[in-house]
Amino acid sequence: xxxxxxxxxxxxxxxxxxxxxxxxxxxxxxxxxxxxxxxxxxxxxxxxxxxxxxxxxxxxxxxxxxxxxxxxxxxxxxxxxxxxxxxxx
Amino acid sequence: xxxxxxxxxxxxxxxxxxxxxxxxxxxxxxxxxxxxxxxxxxxxxxxxxxxxxxxxxxxxxxxxxxxxxxxxxxxxxxxxxxxxxxxxxxxxxxxxxxxxxxxxxxxxxxxxxxxxxxxxxxxxxxxxxxxxxxxxxxxxxxxxxxxxxxxxxxxxxxxxxxxxxxxxxxxxxxxxxxxxxxxxxxxxxxxxxxxxxxxxxxxxxxxxxxxxxxxxxxxxxxxxxxxxxxxxxxxxxxxxxxxxxxxxxxxxxxxxxxxxxxxxxxxxxxxxxxxxxxxxxxxxxxxxxxxxxxxxxxxxxxxxxxxxxxxxxxxxxxxxxxxxxxxxxxxxxxxxxxxxxxxx
Numbered sequence: 018x019x020x021x022x023x024x025x026x027x028x029x030x031x032x033x034x035x036x037x038x039x040x041x042x043x044x045x046x047x048x049x050x051x052x053x054x055x056x057x058x059x060x061x062x063x064x065x066x067x068x069x070x071x072x073x074x075x076x077x078x079x080x081x082x083x084x085x086x087x088x089x090x091x092x093x094x095x096x097x098x099x100x101x102x103x104x105x106x
Numbered sequence: 107x108x109x110x111x112x113x114x115x116x117x118x119x120x121x122x123x124x125x126x127x128x129x130x131x132x133x134x135x136x137x138x139x140x141x142x143x144x145x146x147x148x149x150x151x152x153x154x155x156x157x158x159x160x161x162x163x164x165x166x167x168x169x170x171x172x173x174x175x176x177x178x179x180x181x182x183x184x185x186x187x188x189x190x191x192x193x194x195x196x197x198x199x200x201x202x203x204x205x206x207x208x209x210x211x212x213x214x215x216x217x218x219x220x221x222x223x224x225x226x227x228x229x230x231x232x233x234x235x236x237x238x239x240x241x242x243x244x245x246x247x248x249x250x251x252x253x254x255x256x257x258x259x260x261x262x263x264x265x266x267x268x269x270x271x272x273x274x275x276x277x278x279x280x281x282x283x284x285x286x287x288x289x290x291x292x293x294x295x296x297x298x299x300x301x302x303x304x305x306x307x308x309x310x311x312x313x314x315x316x317x318x319x320x321x322x323x324x325x326x327x328x329x330x331x332x333x334x335x336x337x338x339x340x341x342x343x344x345x346x347x348x349x350x351x352x353x354x355x356x357x358x359x360x361x362x363x364x365x366x367x368x369x370x371x372x373x374x375x376x377x378x379x380x381x382x383x384x385x386x387x388x389x390x391x392x393x394x395x396x397x398x399x400x401x402x403x404x405x406x407x408x409x410x411x412x413x414x415x416x417x418x419x420x421x422x423x424x425x426x427x428x429x430x431x432x433x434x435x436x437x438x439x440x441x442x443x444x445x446x447x448x449x450x
Binding site for chain 2: 020021022023024026027029030031032033034035036038040042046048049076077078079080081082083088106
């Protein structure tokens with residue numbers, strides 16, 4: 018099992034009061050894998066149902082963001098490898 | 107400096123933590139200058155005016171706070187940030203040499219030996235020469251200004267020269283020798299370095315900072331007058347901003363010199379915040395000054411959101427090209443602008 022990796026990047030180093038700040042988190046883990054389970058039910062006469070699919074993630078990752086100035090960072094997107102957060106300066 | 111901590115955890119509880127730091131700048135200081143160096147207190151009252159530009163000649167025997175200007179002391183003590191432009195340009199005193207005593211030491215300073223602003227068809231103003239400064243002949247002027255400065259009770263930004271580009275645009279002449287614009291810039295850099303070194307070698311009021319003055323209208327001059335060695339001794343970049351044509355937008359006018367700075371100057375210069383010692387809208391070409399002024403906060407916010415030096419003070423120049431007419435409308439527009447981000 019591997020440890021996760023992450024990088025955090027702000028869109029600026031200095032903000033004016035009231036500016037929108039954007040934080041981009043890129044993260045991954047070598048063990049994290051998408052998984053799709055497909056179920057087909059077949060009866061004794063050989064009639065099969067349509068395939069039903071469910072997806073899952075092996076070793077899923079959770080991302081948390083904390084700010085020591087008390088600002089609240091809100092997640093605006095997350096595709097499983099890049100999460101974008103916003104806060105107000 | 108605020109810090110964001112990002113933690114990524116997998117299903118087995120293994121975590122990785124990374125951080126990013128940022129800073130939130132103080133609001134930009136909205137400022138003012140009133141024609142003739144007159145008392146601006148009444149105009150500033152009731153508005154978010156937190157910055158002021160003043161002009162004095164080193165020749166003047168009353169540099170700090172200035173002759174009959176107790177209001178400057180009052181404003182400074184009320185935490186208005188003062189940008190004090192100290193000029194080698196000669197005014198406020200009779201022509202000729204001066205002899206005076208500072209802290210028990212007698213100084214004799216010769217008559218100014220340089221001419222500047224040599225626009226054809228005009229009378230060229232006199233100034234103490236860069237050669238005179240480097241020869242130590244003006245040390246008494248600096249000593250006199252410093253002695254008065256120490257009695258103020260607060261620190262100021264000392265801006266050496268008002269606009270070096272305006273001073274040098276048509277060349278200079280010192281002691282009968284003519285110098286080109288570029289030669290004058292190089293000589294000024296040496297003289298400004300000498301003056302900053304002279305002040306910094308002595309105890310200064312807390313909060314004292316330094317800059318050199320330019321109009322900022324000529325890219326090559328801007329680069330020549332901002333070498334890294336000088337910028338290392340200075341605390342601010344500075345330029346002035348005027349709208350003098352109908353198509354001039356606030357964003358374009360404030361950004362012109364910034365773009366040159368970002369393209370041409372070194373990392374030390376670019377680490378310094380910017381004082382706009384003068385900005386103004388010329389009513390002849392832009393009759394609705396108030397409308398133009400209202401666009402300034404967004405322009406400053408946009409520029410400060412870009413990379414490069416941040417603009418931290420903008421002082422409206424209610425004189426000359428910037429004269430507010432009608433004054434009441436202009437002042438109301440300034441008050442409204444300075445009550446808006448990024449000024450609050």
